[in-house]
Amino acid sequence: MKGPLIRLLLVDDNPIDAALAQGLIASLSQELPIETHWVDSAEEALAEVRRHAYDLMVLDYQLPGSSGLQVLAETQKLPELQRPAVIMLTASGSERVAVEAMKMGARDYLRKDELAAAPLTRALFSALTQKTLEDKVARYLAQTQEDLRMARQLQHAMLTQRFPSFPASAEAAESSLRFHARYVSTAELGGDFYEVLSLSDHAAGVFICDVMGHGVRAALVTAMIRALVEEERAHAADPEGFLNGINHGLSAILKDMEDPLFATAFYLVADVAQGTIRFVNAGHPQPIHLRRRDGGVVLLQSDEHLFPALGLVDTAVYMAASATVEPGDLLLLYTDGLIEMDSPGDEEYGVDRLVAAIRQQHHLPPGQLLDALLADVRAFAGGREFFDDVCLVGIEVAVPAAKDPAHES
């Protein structure tokens, strides 16, 4: 095993034992180029491994005022790539100690009374091979974690942070359609996505989707959908044409996948001039319509139009339903991570509780309402964090400023 110099820390308070070990290690130099540093106390050993990176540590069990097991325990707390592979030196009859050391992370043990070239070579080769492999894995994991962290940042950056105004010249607080969004991500890459499209001075398209699963493939499909949304933007005023186009594009991409992938989605076009919304639901949780006029909270649904999630059926023909909206109304779109949280008693939060929570707190300004809903779900779940990404998008049909001076944007 020729290669870079291997750094070995020898910890033994007996200079004769240390001289023998060093002599044996030096005799292996043709096969194992090792640079040995000797210390004779636990304190010096710990100071050394904290200061310098060692590949190996040959560690005597019995040290003055301490034990090799204590040194081993402290060494195991070092970051993985800084941690040497430890070989314990034990006295004869101390197999119990050796087993304890192995449980604590030592790679091997050698009996001092049997210290010779062959067992030492075996132990050193074995420990080095394990450590080399584990270091490779640790480096790969660290790089992957960093890549995932950056990918999560990119995903967040893809979500609309600044919403269009209606008309375009209006300040956000004066816009006739106002948007509020909350996004809670889990540690992994997610598949939730939303987009707000400006269609005219009085009409907006709002798209929300939830890709099945987590991780890299969900994130990739989300990125594909975002690209398809851009591609279909010319048809965005027509909810049917828009979603049909996205479904067709996504189905074409996913048709050759071995495992099925799909995304639930909901798209609506809100036109404040006409006081209407037209919407298409592709298997997504039904959004909620909060009517300010009478405090009514209803689901945006159309039982005649139940359509499959995007990417599942290439030939699906999505058809739109419609509803009326009035100033002050709030439309709440969300992904299923919100309602699928379980209580400590394994009861699901569900749509009914969401509707009830909105009825209770409908008087809150939209942004505060979204926060209150998240808090309600967290409380229901006993304070646990969400296990799936949660996306909430509130679409507020604004009351003209003269009629609602206390509005919060």
Place this chain on the structure above:
Amino acid sequence: MNPDPVETSALARIRDIGGLELVAKFVQLFDTYVGPKVAEACAAVQKGDLTAVAEAAHPIKSSAGHMGAHRLHGLALQMEELARAGQPAQLPALADALGAAFQEARTAIQAQGQALGLPPSDPRPA
């Protein structure tokens, strides 16, 4: 029990590992390290400090083993075990034997070293 205080091939094995330089180091350490440990062990027996007896006997045991000083190794092993077991009765006799075994081994090791090519060392007892 080996009638020779030191196994004759032990230092030769040391030489095969690290040459005369390593043999010289071992011979010197037997004097400068094992000798004081023997004195520590004997003093600890006189004081009745069993922990100190065990701590001193432990390195004598392994060092003597590496150098083929089997009688010294065996005595140190017994003393360590009895001290750890809290049984001091035989320790004074063992300590006397330990001192004698060390002097015998020291003389034999120095003679073997010279036979392997080392210069004569200080003949005075450690």
